[in-house]
Amino acid sequence: MPAQTVVSDQTRTRLIDAAGEMFAELGFHHTTVRQICQRAGANIAAVNYHFRDKTGLYTEVVRQSMRAARLDAVKAAFDQTAPPEVILRAVIKARLESLRSLDLSDWHFRIFAHELAKPTPAMNVVVNEAIRPLYSRMCNVVGSLLHLPPEHEKTRLCAHSIIGQILFYAFARSVISRLAPEMKMTSTQIDLIADHIAEFSLAYLRQTNRKRLPTKGKKR
C-alpha cells in the first residue's frame, strides 16, 4: 500500500491540473470528464478511480486552488508590518496583478466566479478557507485607517467599497474589454488602476478622519 503512490500521484496531479484549467474556463457542469482525461492523457475511468466521482475531483481542485496561486501574494501583502495605507496599496496591487496573466493558473478566481453564479457545496469551503481570512484582514486594515473597530458597520461598508472596486476588474473583465477597448490589462495599466483605487478610497478614509479627529492625526 505505501508503494505505487509515486506513479499514481503523477496522473492524479495531471488530472487536477487539467481539471483546474477546464473548470476555471468552463465551470463545473460544462466540463466533461472525457475532456479532462484527454487533456491529462489519462483514461476515462481515471477520475472515478482517483476521486470517486466528478464532484470529488472538483472539490479537490477547489481545495488545491485555495492554497496555491495569488491568494498567497494578497495574504503576504496583508501580513507585512507597515502603515495601513501602505498595506492597502500593496493588497490592491497584489490582487490586480493576477489579472495580468489570464492564461496562467488563475483558477481560484474564475472558479469562484462560477461559484457565485451557481453555488455548489464547495461554496462553503471557498468562503471559509479563502474569503473569510482575507475579508477580516481587510476589515482590520480599514478599521485602523478609520480608527474604528473592524466589526463596525462603517468599517465594513468601506471594506466592501474597496473590495468591490477590485473585484469589478476581475469579474467584469470581459465586459470592460467591450465597453472600453483601449483599456488593455498591461502591467503599467494595472499599476495605474491600482493607484486609482487606492487614491479613490483613501480620499474618503482621510476625509472621515479629518472630520472626526479634527486636531490630531495620531493613531488610536
Next chain:
Amino acid sequence: MPAQTVVSDQTRTRLIDAAGEMFAELGFHHTTVRQICQRAGANIAAVNYHFRDKTGLYTEVVRQSMRAARLDAVKAAFDQTAPPEVILRAVIKARLESLRSLDLSDWHFRIFAHELAKPTPAMNVVVNEAIRPLYSRMCNVVGSLLHLPPEHEKTRLCAHSIIGQILFYAFARSVISRLAPEMKMTSTQIDLIADHIAEFSLAYLRQTNRKRLPTKGKKR
C-alpha cells in the same frame, strides 16, 4: 395566421416566465426544457415550436429581461434633469433597490451573472442593449462631476469605482450573507448602503475638483 395569437401567446408568455426564473436560478445549461415546460404547464415540444430551440428561448428571455424590471428605474434616474450629484445618488439607490426583492423577477441580473461566468452568444446582446447605454450615462455624470470629458481615462476609472461598489452587493450577496450575517438587505439597510457608496465616491470627486479648480466651484 392573424388568429390564435391570443392562445399561443399565453403559453409563449408562460414559457418565458418559467424559463426566466429557472435560467436566473440555474443558468442556461443547468436548466432543462423539461423543467421549463413542466413549470409552464406546457408540452415538451412547446419550446421548439415557439422558439425554434432552447437557445432561442434563452435569447428571448434575455431580451425580455432587458426592457423589463429595474433597468428602467436606473435609466429614469439617469435621465432626470437634476444636478449630477443628485443623479448619482438616485442611480445608486435605484440599482440597489432591486436587491430588496430577491425572489421577485430579478432575472436580468442573475442571468447576467451567469453570462459573466460563462459567456454565451447572448452576451453581446446584453452588453450592447443594456450595459452600454447605462455605462455611457454613468461616464457622462461622472465626467460632469469631474469637469472632464466622458471618455477621459480618469472619468472611466471613477465610473468603474462606483459601478464596482454597486455590483459588489449584487454579485457577492450570497458571500456577504455569510461574512456579515447582520447585514440584512432590508429597505433601510439598502438606503444606508446607497448613501455610503455616494459619500464614499463623492469624497474623491470633490477632492479632485478642489485640487484642480481651487478657486471657483462652478460647473464647466
Next chain:
DNA sequence: TACATATTCAAACAAGCGTTTTAATCTACC
C-alpha cells in the same frame, strides 16, 4: 519466481439531454 496490490485500459451501461416526429385537438373563417 510467485503472489498481492495498485493502476490503466477499452468497452459498455443506464440516465438524461434537446430535438423530431406524427397524430390529435382547437380555432377562425367561408
Next chain:
DNA sequence: GGTAGATTAAAACGCTTGTTTGAATATGTA
C-alpha cells in the same frame, strides 16, 4: 358545417453525459 392552419400532445430518436465493469498491465513484496 367543413376546411385550413395554428397549437398541443405523446412517444420516440439520437446523442452525450458520468459511471461501472472486467480484463490487462505494472509494481512492490516474500
